[in-house]
Amino acid sequence: DAGVTQSPTHLIKTRGQQVTLRCSPISGHKSVSWYQQVLGQGPQFIFQYYEKEERGRGNFPDRFSARQFPNYSSELNVNALLLGDSALYLCASSSGLASSYNEQFFGPGTRLTVL
Amino acid sequence: AQKITQTQPGMFVQEKEAVTLDCTYDTSDPSYGLFWYKQPSSGEMIFLIYQGSYDQQNATEGRYSLNFQKARKSANLVISASQLGDSAMYFCAMREEPNQAGTALIFGKGTTLSVSS
Numbered sequence: 001d002a003g004v005t006q007s008p009t010h011l012i013k014t015r016g017q018q019v020t021l022r023c024s025p026i027s028g029h030k031s032v033s034w035y036q037q038v039l040g041q042g043p044q045f046i047f048q049y050y051e052k053e054e055r056g057r058g059n060f061p062d063r064f065s066a067r068q069f070p071n072y073s074s075e076l077n078v079n080a081l082l083l084g085d086s087a088l089y090l091c092a093s094s095s096g097l098a099s100s101y102n103e104q105f106f107g108p109g110t111r112l113t114v115l
Numbered sequence: 116a117q118k119i120t121q122t123q124p125g126m127f128v129q130e131k132e133a134v135t136l137d138c139t140y141d142t143s144d145p146s147y148g149l150f151w152y153k154q155p156s157s158g159e160m161i162f163l164i165y166q167g168s169y170d171q172q173n174a175t176e177g178r179y180s181l182n183f184q185k186a187r188k189s190a191n192l193v194i195s196a197s198q199l200g201d202s203a204m205y206f207c208a209m210r211e212e213p214n215q216a217g218t219a220l221i222f223g224k225g226t227t228l229s230v231s232s
Contacts, residue, residue: 033219042206042222043160056219088158094218098163107158
């Protein structure tokens, strides 16, 4: 079975531009989470979607938005890019939402560079 | 305040030796989960081991074991018989329940492990 897939692998944008990152969860998984990992730091939570509804939001500005589609894939959009948005963006999928143990399977990430 | 603290930026170990990576956490929630992930240079986060706050025994998964000391709020990862392929960044993470952000994981800053032959 395929794992979590993300596209594109790498992306270079300039300040002020907009970017869309895509994620396909593991088949059967209904929850998708997005994380931002700046170089040298641990991942920081951005959003979680479950059954196409936003279930959690981290401490990120409104320039960041996301959505989940009927097939449970997800997009993360970032508007008005800043240099500080340069990071590895990780997508994670899990089967459910409710329990403290809900293993999240991570994709390979999209490396975004903002010039 | 930091919820997950990893105080070792880098650790060095020789092949076949055991190594302990430290992790302390801060939560007032009685129900929570603790995770360890491995991140090779490729970037993908690989799940290693999980410990629930109510679990009576320390978790083990192959060469990985979690030294869970609830009163001290520590969840150290022990890797036995280190291999060259263990060289990577290791992250400790926590999920609280209930959590305003769904089932979001809170990560520490990570520890870089280097295994030499």
